Structure formats: C-alpha cells, structure tokens
Amino acid sequence: MERRKHFNKMSLTDFWIVLLGCSALCQAAPTFAPVVSSEDQELAEGYVSQFYSDVGMTNSSVRSITNSSFSQDLQAMQAFFGLEVTGVLNKKTLEVMKAPRCGVSDISRYGHFPGRPKWEKRLITYRITRYTPDLTQRQVDATIAQAFQLYSDVIPLDFKQIYTGTADIMILFKGGYHGDFYPFDGAGGVLAHANSPGRDAGGDTHFDDDETWTLTQRGVNLLLVAAHEFGHALGLDHSRDRSALMYPTYQYVNTHRYRLPDDDRRGVQALYGSRTPVPTREPNPRPPPRPEPEPEPEEPTEKPDPRNEQCSRGLVFDAATSIRGDLFFFKNGYYWRKSTSFHGLRFTKVSTKWPGISYVDAAFEIPHNNVVYLFEGRQYWGIRAYAKTIMPGYPKSITNLGLPSSVTKVNAAVYVPTTRKTLIFVNNQYWSYDESRNRMDFGYPRYITQDFPGIGSKVDAAFENQGYLYFSDGPRQSEYYLPYKRVMRVLLNYGWLNCY
Ligand SMILES: [Zn+2]
Ligand SMILES: [Zn+2]
DSSP, X not given: OHHHHHHHHSOHHXXXXXXXXXXXXXXXXXXXXXXXXXXXXXXXXXXXXXXXXXXXXXXXXXXXXXXXXXHHHHHHHHHHTTOOOOSSOOHHHHHHHHSOGGGGGGOOOXXXXXXXXXXXXXXXXXXXXXXXXXXXXXXXXXXXXXXXXXXXXXXXXXEEEOSXXXXXXXXXXXXXXXXXXXXXXXXXXXXXXEOOSOSTTTTOEEEOTTSOEESSXXXXXXXXXXXXXXXXXXXXXXXXXXXXXXXXXXXXXXXXXXXXXXXXXHHHHHHHXXXXXXXXXXOOOOOOOOOOOOOOOOOTTSOOOGGGGTXXXXXXXXXXXXXXXXXXXXXXTEEEEEOSSSSSEEXXXXXXXXXXXXXXXXXEEEGGGTEEEEEETTEEEEEETTTOOBOXXXXXXXXXXXXXXXXXXXXXXXXXXXXXXXXXXXXXXXXEEETTTTEEOTTOOEEHHHXXXXXXXXXXXXXXXXTEEEEEETTEEEEEEGGGTEEEEEEEGGGGSOOO
16 A cells, blocks of 8 residues: 555656656667567556656656666566566566556565666675774674675675775764765764765765664664665665665664565665575564554645655755755745754644745745745745744735746745845746845846856755855755855755755
C-alpha cells in the first residue's frame, strides 16, 4: 500500500518528459535497433524510468537522459529479477516487464548516485584517523568492521583496516568544522556524512562527535549509522523504502545479528554483483517496521507531502527566503524553517500560518524594512518579519511591481542588500526592482545566463545568506558571490535540511 502511494505521487508530466526525451536519444543508439520494436523500446523506457531511475528528480534536466543511463537502469531491473545483467533490452527482459504486475510491490526502491560511481577494485582499505571518546577504540574498530561486513557478506568486495598512510576510505569522528565544506551542527540534526566512491576524498566518512555514539538503543547507534554511511561510500543513495538502511532518517532497530535489509542488498548488488557462494548465515528477524507517517488528508488535488523528498538529492524548492536570520524553504504548500535558535527543522503548512496563501512560488525579505514578500500566482503578500502576520492591503497584483500582465507566476525573488535591488526571476529572464525608488529598473527583463553566469538558465528559488546569494535551478544550487560575479560552490538543495 505504502509503495503504491509513492508511485502514484510521481508526476505524470515528469514521466512523459523522461519517456519522450529518452526515446529520441535511444533510437539513435545502435545497440537497441535490431531486435526490439520501437513500441517495446518505449514500453521498456517507460518501465525503467518509472521504477528504476533516480526517483525524486522532478526536474528532467537533472537526469541526463542518455542511452547509458537507460542501460544502467535496465541493468538494475535485470539484477532485481535475476535476469542476465546485460543492460541491453532483450526478449526475456521484455517478458518480465510485460508480466502481470504482482511483483510490482516488491520492486526495489534503492537509489544510486548520478553517474553511478563505484569502486573499481575488490579490496578497499579504510583507516580511522580520529576516534570518539564515547566508546573504546576496540569497540569502534569492531563496530566499523561489522558495518563493512554487512556489505562484504553480500558483494564481492573485501575491506581491510590500515593504521598508517592514506586509505581508500578515511574515517574520523569530530564535531563542528572538520576539514570539509560541511561542518557538523552539534548534537542532533546531521549525524554523519560520507562521500560517494572515487579518488581522494571519495568514500570518506565523517561522524559528528557531538553525538553520543553507542552500541545500544541510547544515543546514536554507531553500527546503524556507520552501515548507512558506508552504503553511501559504496555508491548507494537514499532509498524510499522505510525498512531500508538507506532510508534517509535515523531510526533505531535491534542490531543483534543485524543483516543488510533486502532493499539495500539489491541496491549494492546492482552495482557490484553478488558474492558467490552466498554466505549461509542464519537470517535475521526482520527489523521492526518503522513508524508510519501520520496519515495525511487524502485530497486528490493536494500536492504530495514534501517530507517524502526532504532528504532526496533530487529535492527541488518552490521558493526560499531568509526571515530574521532563519531560513524558510517552501515546497508543495509547506515550509521547513531552519533556525539558529532551535535544533532541527520546523515543518508547517503555509495556509495554517498565512490563511489565503496556499503555495508560495517566490519569497524575499527586505531586512531593514522588517518585511517579507510571498508570491502566489499573480498575487503577492507583505508579511511583517517579526510577527509573521499578513500586512493590511494585501494581496496585491504583481503588475503593481511593474511586471507585465503576461507574467502568471514568479519563479523566485531575492533582495540584494548591497545594491538595494530585488531580483525577480520569471522563466529564463529576470527583472530588477529598485527598492529605494520603488520602481522597476529600466532595461529589463534580461537573460539570467547573461548576467549570472554559471547558475543555470532558470531560478526556482533564491535567497541571501551571510553575504552570498543562493540560486537553485532544479536540485542544484549555486552559491554566488555578487562582487566577483562568480559561483563559489555548487550545492544540492537538500543539504540545508539536516539529512545524513
Ligand atoms: Zn565531513
Ligand atoms: Zn544518508
């Protein structure tokens, strides 16, 4: 039931974009031409894009639709069904696809990273350069080894701890800033993170030492978190399966004789194949089911609960803004609030907070006026930044700002304190509104690519934070430094939402 619901939430539009985009490209590929009719080819592309591609990528441009991604997705499908893994569409594979869908509910929900990075060798070394004081060194060594063994039991890789020099996977426990761009956030929130496979920092895994690491139910269980992170280090992305280890939020399960859950095993075997012969260990009792999310009101017109996508690398924001130092990220009629004054995120329905507004398309704050503006369709509202209440006289029409009446929706907006201009993004263009003169600047709209090189051709969400501008185009976010007119870092939206 749970699974069906998720699939239904995939937007039909995206499905067709992927499908059409792929058939155009794949038809050119000689591999597929001879045996398979174009009808079957389309069916297969639809099938793999629905069930085996990186779901959550609502933006079609992210999933670069190439022949090889179809072939990779097809391999995953073949692996799942125990077919010969060729990555090429053949009769057997098509038969399975055309079979009645009784197997659908079992279809894997794991994910791989874009480009499918993986280790190209059999022996992977790891080294723990800094230990936690919460456990003895022996306990940490044993637990880390146990976490790796969950994988080496099912895939033909071996893991070896080394104590000097550079290992493939460097591991450390440290709080706060620890040498990369992703400082930890104190107790709670982010627990750990790991890089996908690759050279240098690839596979490196960091544990936030402000957590209390344990081998039990208290604090944070090291085995479960290490096993999850090593999944990333081996190339697994988050899974939509709530019983999967790669489910993006931490949930304690009994670790006595713990084995890799099925979904994760399939995911990692799709990358590396399976270890033969399969080790005969006694099966684990299935981990207790994770608590179901609170039932949502089932209104067919409602957009899906964005919490399902919170930790997806494909997360796309509708809008984002700062409000008095906190950050608000809007999605599907809800927002996450990330604050420096409390731990974790607050999640709120927009219409509960601001009656009359259902979906926020764009938002910006003018800090020195203590006012925030929220856009929905052709209207916008002024909100008092302190009280977060709607100001009298709103909503107003966006034509009041000087936008032409042909604009039906604003994609993003951000106020730039240094220039006192508000940038208003619509499709591939933007306008500049002069807040000190209260009028639109002359000479607009202009093309985004012309004036903001590197941020993409459209902006879905934009905000200012600590002197930087953040522009999201699909799941990808550019940290932009206006004085240099340069992208300083490329991030992913979900990185703001306390995921691990
Ligand atoms: Zn780190
Ligand atoms: Zn994770």
